Amino acid sequence: MITDASVLQKGFVPDDSIHRNREVTALSRSLDPLTRGHIPDPVLLTGPSGAGKTTFTRFVVNQLEASAPETQAVHVNCWESHTRSGALFDALESLQVATALHRNSTSHDELLNHLAAIDKPVVLILDEVDQLDDTSLIYDCYATAGVTTILITNDRGELLREMDDRVRSRLQTADHIHFDAYTSQQLADILQARVDHGLVADAISEPQLLEIGDAAAGDARVALSILRTAAQTAAYNDRTTITTSDITDAIPRGKQSVRVRTLDSLREPQQELFRLLQATGETAPGELYEEFAATRSDPPTKRTVRSWLQKLAHYNLVEYSGEGPTRTYTPVRDAPQAV
């Protein structure tokens, strides 16, 4: 059934840019000065989840590293490392200059000095940059000689709103490349290419791929996740073709697996709060706090719980509506079951 599982994994970088030629060409052109020893202007990539921003940035950067071998590229996920120095530390760690540094005892300035001291060109990819809680890191990167910054975010307007003026003015002149959501047909084409490389022949039909494309709503990560899940089910049952019910079953599980990582990155009491909200459904703030505090011997303050709820909302695990006294918190519909 599955001949090469790696092509179905989410970190997989394809060797062609199907349906993303325009964006790949634009990004390559923006980074082209590096092949002549110059430092390019910053680049801003926008577009919805699963539109290929991260994947094709890796794709272009891989090509770049072949044609400009002294260039070092580093990818930082600002969702996972959302503080100013946390993200910077991650970058230095990937560049392997952090060996003598420590995450909790090195000042931001010193980290910046280490970044500036690298004598080779650096391409710093700040993925999900809107998740940074302090955008001054972006300014610091702009101001560091030899660093090319690639910013990746969903919504340009939202990002600009959070910037301070120094960054905003530079960002407005940055090269801006927008990735549209894929159409169902485009997703089917992408899946077909992966199927050709990773599954046995005739494992799945064109209409079935379109069905997955429809279900994924423009998100290639979701589409691949559904395909992977369906293929694993078929393989588990010793079949060489994927049935329609394999796909139907895989759709909710595939959607869920794209989100599931978020729960692991929460601490225990925050997971507890989420579980409580899942159990009660839509809840008003006061009641939610009372119930949560009742389960703990050493309850946190209301302010702390508000911060946790913000964090859960940030992770798309919780939604809220209304302001002040009319606010209610709701667990999102297809959130993963608590572990």
Add this chain to the structure above:
DNA sequence: ATTCCACCGGAATAGCGGGATA
């Protein structure tokens, strides 16, 4: 219209864990 109340979220601050330094 005014007052009251619960709540939001920014800012300042304290405490903690951990590495560096003397």
Add this chain to the structure above:
DNA sequence: TATCCCGCTATTCCGGTGGAAT
């Protein structure tokens, strides 16, 4: 070993907001 410095989280304090009660 004692002390300092750092990032990070939780806490304290508080001005602001909007619906409900008077």
